[in-house]
Amino acid sequence: MTSTQPDAESVESTSTKRLEEEGEIAADYLEELLDIADLDGDIDIDIDHGRAAVEIVSEDPADRSLSRLAGPDGEVLDALQELTRLAVQAKTGERSRLMLDVAGYRSARRAELVAVAEEAIARVKESGEAVALDAMNPFERKVVHDAVASAGMSSDSDGVEPNRHVVIRPA
Structure with missing residues (x-):
């Protein structure tokens, strides 16, 4: 068959x-x-x-x-x-x-966002408190979420467009 x-x-x-x-x-x-x-x-x-x-x-x-x-x-x-x-x-x-x-706009922006995410991740690890980032479009939030996941931490999107932003939480 x-x-x-x-x-x-x-x-x-x-x-x-x-x-x-x-x-x-x-x-x-x-x-x-x-x-x-x-x-x-x-x-x-x-x-x-x-x-x-x-x-x-x-x-x-x-x-x-x-x-x-x-x-x-x-x-x-x-x-x-x-x-x-x-x-x-x-x-x-x-x-x-x-x-x-x-x-190359998005690729340059991706590098900037990864740096912003890494800085916020360091602040979360140091303080143990959640960090909310500035409002971002969906592409930018996805880049940040990916960077946070790669660091073994968690993040959520919060708020309503155009003020939707990422919140990075302690692991």
């Missing part, structure tokens, strides 16, 4: 293909946007932690024009990510969890 259940390898292959398709759709959408905005940039597509990851990078490291697509505090990048996710959803019919980065 043969099993009708797909094996783990074919499920992973299907998932990878779906994520690659998301990345390609996003890249096409973003290339059109760059053309309309008359901005130069290359698009890198990857799969990171089970998500399509797309980054717009500058061909010239000295060119800062792409930073406008990140905006102050990443608000423009967050909006552009949502629009790109909607473009992918319109083509695939499925909700996308695609992550978008522009000119």
Whole structure:
């Protein structure tokens, strides 16, 4: 008797293909946007932690024009990510969890947030008291939660958008 259940390898292959398709759709959408905005940039597509990851990078490291697509505090990048996710959803019919980065903004922000989390973790260990951080968007909170979990401690998100923040608790 043969099993009708797909094996783990074919499920992973299907998932990878779906994520690659998301990345390609996003890249096409973003290339059109760059053309309309008359901005130069290359698009890198990857799969990171089970998500399509797309980054717009500058061909010239000295060119800062792409930073406008990140905006102050990443608000423009967050909006552009949502629009790109909607473009992918319109083509695939499925909700996308695609992550978008522009000119290394998110990777630099991730490093800053890990440093903030490490400092707060040290304060919690020293004082034994919970520490509440400033309000953060979902991406930023996820980075902090991951850093806290890596340190063997616990954290929760508290509050309501736009004031939702992370609270780090003693282990």
